[in-house]
Amino acid sequence: AQKVTQAQTEISVVEKEDVTLDCVYETRDTTYYLFWYKQPPSGELVFLIRRNSFDEQNEISGRYSWNFQKSTSSFNFTITASQVVDSAVYFCALSDNSNSGYALNFGKGTSLLVTP
Amino acid sequence: DAGVTQSPTHLIKTRGQQVTLRCSPKSGHDTVSWYQQALGQGPQFIFQYYEEEERQRGNFPDRFSGHQFPNYSSELNVNALLLGDSALYLCASSPTGYNEQFFGPGTRLTVL
Numbered sequence: 001a002q003k004v005t006q007a008q009t010e011i012s013v014v015e016k017e018d019v020t021l022d023c024v025y026e027t028r029d030t031t032y033y034l035f036w037y038k039q040p041p042s043g044e045l046v047f048l049i050r051r052n053s054f055d056e057q058n059e060i061s062g063r064y065s066w067n068f069q070k071s072t073s074s075f076n077f078t079i080t081a082s083q084v085v086d087s088a089v090y091f092c093a094l095s096d097n098s099n100s101g102y103a104l105n106f107g108k109g110t111s112l113l114v115t116p
Numbered sequence: 117d118a119g120v121t122q123s124p125t126h127l128i129k130t131r132g133q134q135v136t137l138r139c140s141p142k143s144g145h146d147t148v149s150w151y152q153q154a155l156g157q158g159p160q161f162i163f164q165y166y167e168e169e170e171r172q173r174g175n176f177p178d179r180f181s182g183h184q185f186p187n188y189s190s191e192l193n194v195n196a197l198l199l200g201d202s203a204l205y206l207c208a209s210s211p212t213g214y215n216e217q218f219f220g221p222g223t224r225l226t227v228l
């Protein structure tokens with residue numbers, strides 16, 4: 001069975017600080033996909049990144065970076081030099097071969113508050 | 117290029133009533149998934165439609181049903197509403213064989 005754990009419920013930082021959001025996953029499949037989504041107060045989930053299980057390369061996109069480590073079943077997300085606009089709820093999600101339709105299994109989310 | 121659209125934005129119903137939510141996928145996408153997000157929780161997968169058929173279903177009762185039309189738009193129906201059905205209902209679309217899902221703004225359902 002799939003499971004995604006985001007142990008951090010809420011994080012509060014001051015603008016320009018770096019912050020890391022943790023994600024730990026469980027799956028029995030060797031082929032799977034990991035995602036991060038951002039949900040601002042408006043409610044719409046915004047896609048940030050997808051990684052497949054065969055690609056452990058870390059990725060950087062502007063101030064965002066992702067660290068995928070299969071050995072620890074983690075897919076952590078770091079925001080460098082945080083900004084007020086980064087305030088949102090961030091969800092980690094998993095999709096594996098246990099379903100043909102690639103349904104997303106989400107964690108409970110981490111609420112990030114960035115204050116000026 | 118319009119993204120995923122959903123209607124209505126907000127809805128208030130009473131227990132026992134029935135509700136229909138609508139979703140239009142992003143252009144070029146033929147697969148539609150529905151998720152329920154209770155307050156303070158992550159979205160929970162309800163079901164997915166592809167080629168007008170329900171391809172996969174999550175752990176939701178039969179009171180939750182859906183439909184996909186030839187133009188790929190979709191409806192989510194919930195019968196015999198319960199207070200616990202109050203949530204944000206999110207629609208997501210994706211192209212064939214591609215599991216990156218794009219979400220709409222959601223419909224906020226309140227059951228009184």
